[in-house]
Amino acid sequence: xSYNYHSRTKEPIVLTIIRILLACVFIFxxxxxxxxxxxxAIKMEEYFTSFGMDFMHPLCMFIAVCMNIAEFLxxxxxxxxxxxxxxxxxxxxFMTFFLLLTAWLALAEHLELxxxxxxxxxxxxxxxxxxxKLNNFHTFLKNVGIIIPTLIVFICRxxxxxxxxxxxxxxxxxxxxxxxxCLVQFISYRHLPIVDFSDWAKGKNVAEAFIxxxxxxxxxxxxxxxxxxxxxxxxxxxxxEAYEKDARFDEKYEYLDRIDSTLExxxxxxxxxxxxxxxxxxxxxxxxxxxxxSTSTFIVxxxxxxxTNEKGIMSPALKLxxxxxxxxxxxxxxxxxxxxxxIDAFISQYNITFPIYSNAIDPVKxxxxxxxxxxxxxxxxxxxxxxxxxKWSWRDFPAIDKVEF
Numbered sequence: 001x002s003y004n005y006h007s008r009t010k011e012p013i014v015l016t017i018i019r020i021l022l023a024c025v026f027i028f029x030x031x032x033x034x035x036x037x038x039x040x041a042i043k044m045e046e047y048f049t050s051f052g053m054d055f056m057h058p059l060c061m062f063i064a065v066c067m068n069i070a071e072f073l074x075x076x077x078x079x080x081x082x083x084x085x086x087x088x089x090x091x092x093x094f095m096t097f098f099l100l101l102t103a104w105l106a107l108a109e110h111l112e113l114x115x116x117x118x119x120x121x122x123x124x125x126x127x128x129x130x131x132x133k134l135n136n137f138h139t140f141l142k143n144v145g146i147i148i149p150t151l152i153v154f155i156c157r158x159x160x161x162x163x164x165x166x167x168x169x170x171x172x173x174x175x176x177x178x179x180x181x182c183l184v185q186f187i188s189y190r191h192l193p194i195v196d197f198s199d200w201a202k203g204k205n206v207a208e209a210f211i212x213x214x215x216x217x218x219x220x221x222x223x224x225x226x227x228x229x230x231x232x233x234x235x236x237x238x239x240x241e242a243y244e245k246d247a248r249f250d251e252k253y254e255y256l257d258r259i260d261s262t263l264e265x266x267x268x269x270x271x272x273x274x275x276x277x278x279x280x281x282x283x284x285x286x287x288x289x290x291x292x293x294s295t296s297t298f299i300v301x302x303x304x305x306x307x308t309n310e311k312g313i314m315s316p317a318l319k320l321x322x323x324x325x326x327x328x329x330x331x332x333x334x335x336x337x338x339x340x341x342x343i344d345a346f347i348s349q350y351n352i353t354f355p356i357y358s359n360a361i362d363p364v365k366x367x368x369x370x371x372x373x374x375x376x377x378x379x380x381x382x383x384x385x386x387x388x389x390x391k392w393s394w395r396d397f398p399a400i401d402k403v404e405f
Contacts, residue, residue, distance in 0.1 A: 209270050
């Protein structure tokens with residue numbers, strides 16, 4: 001059995017700290033993207049579109065998965081000192097590429113904002129998935145910070161001993177890291193992200209985030225009491241009550257005026273752009289999302305009807321849940337970014353019994369709220385009093401006896 005001669009080298013404590021911190025950054029960055037590989041693929045599409053490389057879109061998922069594996073594996077191997085010389089070169093190439101890329105993106109975004117150029121720059125780098133959002137300038141500064149320990153590790157790589165294993169043992173150990181990140185991505189892709197960083201995560205108040213809170217207004221009516229010529233003021237409720245109690249109300253009182261006042265101003269959503277529009281143009285988002293009913297609202301998210309999985313929309317579990325909800329008077333609806341003519345054809349093709357509303361968007365600029373709400377097409381969400389209480393991929397639609405309405 002032979003070991004790498006570096007195994008007898010004593011690693012300086014400062015170098016150990018730098019190595020561990022650098023490894024943890026890559027592991028964290030890789031995992032935050034690995035828990036949502038669909039989001040990584042979407043971000044890849046945005047970058048390729050920005051650089052005029054739309055022909056690469058079919059490969060986005062493959063590239064995103066490989067990038068997540070590479071980033072996590074670099075951190076994993078550096079942390080456990082597996083093939084340090086090779087890993088040091090990988091870090092250097094990886095960080096040099098992304099330092100140059102983010103330098104251009106930061107400059108391009110500055111030129112767009114300051115001088116009106118239009119490069120179509122992706123504004124959120126996605127380097128930590130949806131866990132931490134950074135603009136391009138902050139991403140560039142982050143990479144400047146990371147390139148420094150990367151250079152230290154690269155220059156001092158001969159002073160970092162490899163783990164005391166055979167060559168086969170080292171590659172088997174690295175394989176464990178590869179299996180971990182692949183398994184995380186496989187589970188997250190087949191179902192839903194293991195950790196949900198989205199604005200529609202379970203437990204989030206989506207009513208506050210996406211729905212406008214209407215202004216609270218009060219109307220006061222002024223009447224002249226004919227019996228004694230005194231002025232009486234009544235709210236709408238008080239006036240209706242007076243009409244119910246006295247059939248001769250109009251004979252005893254003369255209308256003078258009405259005073260409209262705003263008790264609470266309207267509160268705009270933190271994230272504007274979400275609505276649920278029917279074929280006649282009516283928006284149902286307030287009544288369905290920001291409701292105060294004792295029962296939930298169930299929403300089937302299908303961002304693009306042409307890409308909606310047929311097995312999912314024809315799922316017996318989904319059909320049974322929809323029928324049960326409608327028989328009990330529980331709101332069960334769908335939402336899509338597709339236009340109304342697609343909705344009509346989709347309802348006819350699959351004999352859909354629940355209403356499907358539209359959230360019209362710019363196909364390039366979005367905002368892609370329906371797509372980003374749930375990483376499944378279709379996907380089911382349960383909302384109660386504005387709070388997300390349940391989310392399911394189409395592969396995991398719940399049985400009727402597992403749902404609390």
